[in-house]
Amino acid sequence: MQPKITRQLFDKVILPVYAPAQFIPVKGKGSRVWDQNGEEYIDFAGGIAVNALGHCHPRLVKALHQQSEKxxxxSNVFTNEPALNLAQKLIDNTFADRIFFANSGAEANEAAFKLARYYAIEKYNPYKTKIIAFHQSFHGRTFFTVSVGGQAxxxxGFGPKPADIIHVPFNNLDAVKAVIDDHTCAVVLEPVQGEGGLTCASxxxxxxxxxxxxxxHALLIFDEVQCGMGRTGSLYTYQQYGVTPDILTSAKALGGGFPISAMLTTEDIATVMHPGVHGTTYGGNPLACAVGCEAFDIINTAEVLEGVQKRRAIFIEQLENINDKxxxxxxxxxxxxxLGAELQPEFHHKAxxxxxxxxxxxxxxxxxGPxxxxxxxxxxxxxEEIREGMMRFAKAVEKVVNA
Structure with missing residues (x-):
């Protein structure tokens, strides 16, 4: 018999590594979500920066439907048209010459870190394996990526970590100078730290x-899993700085809600790889890539990218109104x-x-973070949805402040 689907069922059947909200979303359209009871929510979370075009965007729905009937x-024993199409779009609009598709940001970063070490070992020597990363960074949940991430x-708690990974303070160039040497294969960073508090690189x-x-002769890896694909107002954030990485990882918004990720790199770096060195069963899945192509075409337009800053200004205006009170x-x-809003010290640990x-x-x-x-x-x-959502949020702030 089919069990009754309730929030309480979650606590019985799902591994206890999450603490989700007490309601269960069942329907989404644009920036609005409805729960099992028909209550409507305004979505400022976007699936953690995944739903860059909202819920059930009609063009994404159409792309998924059409591909689902093809x-x-x-697997990667064979190739497919949507994967090649999306790869070409990424290459045409970035520094990259070669693409590797996977299914999550962690997988894209895992591939990036493995490529960096493999490249250094193949091209230089077997001791060129040091990875420099940064405090408060986040690069995924596989054992390699979580070890490169800068949050202990x-x-x-999982036993011995992969070796030769060093963490230094973010935005501190002297700290990098103090540890980088000829044994360094890569420096890994997020242009805007996501989970680490939304700190921007200078x-x-x-x-x-x-x-x-x-x-x-170390590779520079930019993790743009969260800050890429239009999120900061350009297709990728590195383009705002004029600093080009050797490897870039992309996920979250790349599929507009459908799981997909990509690692981007240059021809020179890619040449060290050969069949069997790395791989994935689902990477480059036709369904994911078909949706990703459509999401890419919508996001990579002046209308969407220029609109990001206008919407940010409205959010900050509304947050300022709340802060005035x-x-x-x-x-x-x-x-x-x-966008992050850091809490005053008296509200620390209450995020x-x-x-x-x-x-x-x-x-x-x-x-x-807290x-x-x-x-x-x-x-x-x-x-309209920004202003309405902020009106609701103001009531929540008032309740927390007066608790």
Whole structure:
């Protein structure tokens, strides 16, 4: 017999690694979501920056439907048209010459880190394996990626970690200079740290790291899983800095809600690889790539990309109105619609409280650590929905402040 689907069922059947909200979304359209009881929510979370075009965008639905009647899966023993189409779009609009498709940001980063070490070992020597990463970074949940990530709370407790990974303070070029050497194969960073509090890299820092990588023949890897695909107002964030990486990873918004990721690199770096060195069964799946092609074509337009900054300005205006009344925010972080609001010291460690109470007033938000609220809505959310959602959020803020 089919069990009754309730939030309580989650606690019985799902591995207890999540603490989801008490309601269950069952339908989404644009920037609105409805739960099992028909209650409507405004979505400022966007599936953690995944639903860049909202829920059930008609062009994505059409692309998925059309591909679903053609071919679903062939593995990488064979290739497929949607994968080649999406790869060409990425190459035509970035620094890249070669693409590797996977299914999640973690998988794309796993591939990037393996490629960096393999390239260094093949081209230089077997001891050129050091990876430099940064405190508060986040690169995924596989054992390699969580070890490269700079938050011990995610990587401790699983036994010996992969070796030769060093973490230094973000935006501190002197710290990088102190540890980089001829044994370094890669420096890995997020141009805007996502889970780490929405801290943006400075131009001087990125330029300096690029120069150091060139000096020591190390690869520069940009993790744009969260900040890429239009989220910050350009197709990829590196394009705003004018600093080009050797490897870039992309996921989340790349499929507009359908799981897909990609690792982008140059011809020179790609040449060290050969069949069997790395792979994935589902990567480049025709369904995912068909949806990804359509999402790419919508996002990579002046209308959408230029609209990101306009929407950010409205969000900050509304947050300022809330702050005038309740004095809860210290500063605003991030770029574009990867937007963070850092809480005042008296509200530190309460970010999750704001998130939970917001759902009571039917608005969905995120946190980025214990002290920063995070907003990653659809890139095409309407001004009306921003203002209405912020009215609801203001009521949630009032409740937390007066608790």
């Amino acid at each position: 071919i679903w899966h062939v 709370k995610y990587s401790d 131009l001087e820092f990125l330029q300096g790291v690029r120069e150091l990588c060139d000096k020591y 309740f004095r809860v925010f210290r500063e605003y972080r991030g770029k574009g619609l990867l 999750r409280d704001f998130l939970n109470v917001a759902t009571e007033f039917r608005v969905m938000i995120l946190n980025a 002290n920063v609220l995070r907003f990653t809505p659809s890139l095409i959310i309407s001004e």
